[in-house]
Amino acid sequence: MGRSIKNILITGGAGYIGSHMVRLLLEKGLKPVIFDNLSTGHKEFIPKGVPLVKGDLRNPGDIRKAFKKYSIDAVVHFAAVIVVPESVSAPLKYYENNVNATVNLLQGMNEAGVRTIVFSSSACVYGNPLKSPILENEPLKIENPYGATKVMVEQILGDMSRAGQINFIALRYFNVAGAHSAGGIGIKMDKPTHLIPNVMRVACGLKKELTLFGNDYSTKDGTCVRDYVHVVDLAEAHLLALKALSSGKVKNEVINLGNGRGFSVKQVIDAAVKVTGRPVPYKIVPRRPGDSVNVVASYQKARRLLGWVPKRGLDEILASAYQWEKSLYS
Ligand code: UDP
Numbered sequence: 001m002g003r004s005i006k007n008i009l010i011t012g013g014a015g016y017i018g019s020h021m022v023r024l025l026l027e028k029g030l031k032p033v034i035f036d037n038l039s040t041g042h043k044e045f046i047p048k049g050v051p052l053v054k055g056d057l058r059n060p061g062d063i064r065k066a067f068k069k070y071s072i073d074a075v076v077h078f079a080a081v082i083v084v085p086e087s088v089s090a091p092l093k094y095y096e097n098n099v100n101a102t103v104n105l106l107q108g109m110n111e112a113g114v115r116t117i118v119f120s121s122s123a124c125v126y127g128n129p130l131k132s133p134i135l136e137n138e139p140l141k142i143e144n145p146y147g148a149t150k151v152m153v154e155q156i157l158g159d160m161s162r163a164g165q166i167n168f169i170a171l172r173y174f175n176v177a178g179a180h181s182a183g184g185i186g187i188k189m190d191k192p193t194h195l196i197p198n199v200m201r202v203a204c205g206l207k208k209e210l211t212l213f214g215n216d217y218s219t220k221d222g223t224c225v226r227d228y229v230h231v232v233d234l235a236e237a238h239l240l241a242l243k244a245l246s247s248g249k250v251k252n253e254v255i256n257l258g259n260g261r262g263f264s265v266k267q268v269i270d271a272a273v274k275v276t277g278r279p280v281p282y283k284i285v286p287r288r289p290g291d292s293v294n295v296v297a298s299y300q301k302a303r304r305l306l307g308w309v310p311k312r313g314l315d316e317i318l319a320s321a322y323q324w325e326k327s328l329y330s
Pocket of ligand 1: 198210211212223
């Protein structure tokens with residue numbers, strides 16, 4: 001890491017992915033400062049000794065305070081609301097929390113003279129892609145307000161970089177899952193909507209059966225195909241992105257983060273049965289509105305620009321997700 005990046009502001013650092021980033025930075029001897037309103041983040045995910053600025057990015061004063069109190073070299077911006085169907089029913093919540101809030105953060109960075117930012121974007125910017133694997137130069141397609149917020153922020157970052165105000169890397173996540181092997185952090189939601197947390201709830205006996213949305217898609221077994229990437233691999237990519245920005249070798253890029261392999265819902269269920277040794281009964285119901293058929297990343301750009309390759313496959317993702325889910329109920 002270039003000597004210039006040491007103190008790193010992690011917005012959403014008490015959340016699922018943010019907390020994995022905080023752990024990784026500590027392991028590398030760097031100094032994370034967490035900014036979180038704890039609306040969906042968890043205080044118990046914050047390691048001892050890591051400062052928390054409890055604030056809301058919708059209040060410009062809160063983020064200004066954080067930059068005044070700490071000498072920050074770079075920002076990793078995870079904080080966001082992330083439930084796609086909710087974004088359809090409550091769009092303003094999404095524009096406020098994901099767009100306005102980011103504008104406030106960028107204004108705070110400007111005032112404080114902080115120029116480096118890594119942003120959590122998403123594969124949803126590609127909409128329901130026709131091609132697979134997906135390259136970063138695919139045309140963007142907005143299919144719901146959540147996706148719109150990610151496209152808008154990428155646009156804002158691009159505009160600011162062209163104005164010479166920031167250097168950014170936007171990382172487009174595919175399906176993030178799994179948990180740190182040491183335990184203590186993972187996905188924690190009252191009503192998870194994602195496949196792997198729901199599969200693990202069934203494996204743990206908390207739910208009788210999984211609801212499988214649609215088996216009449218044009219895929220090998222009729223169920224949707226996704227690219228699952230381990231959250232620790234993802235965190236490592238963010239660290240590499242910070243290094244690339246600090247060295248000046250890479251800037252102002254959008255980069256996919258996925259494993260480059262697609263698994264159908266049925267394949268995920270079968271692998272989960274094998275890995276956990278537990279049954280995962282399921283019932284097939286009609287398609288969930290808005291689901292894409294087949295979403296698989298090309299991660300060649302991440303390899304080329306960041307030197308990142310995903311190290312953890314589906315079995316490791318599922319094993320760690322199971323360990324985490326079990327720990328929630330013991
Ligand atoms: N899925 C499912 N049952 C669930 C949750 C998800 O069948 O309880 C399916 C969903 O329809 C999609 C795939 O699993 O085809 C991945 O969904 P997820 O919500 O995990 O991620 P997305 O790609 O939609 O962001």
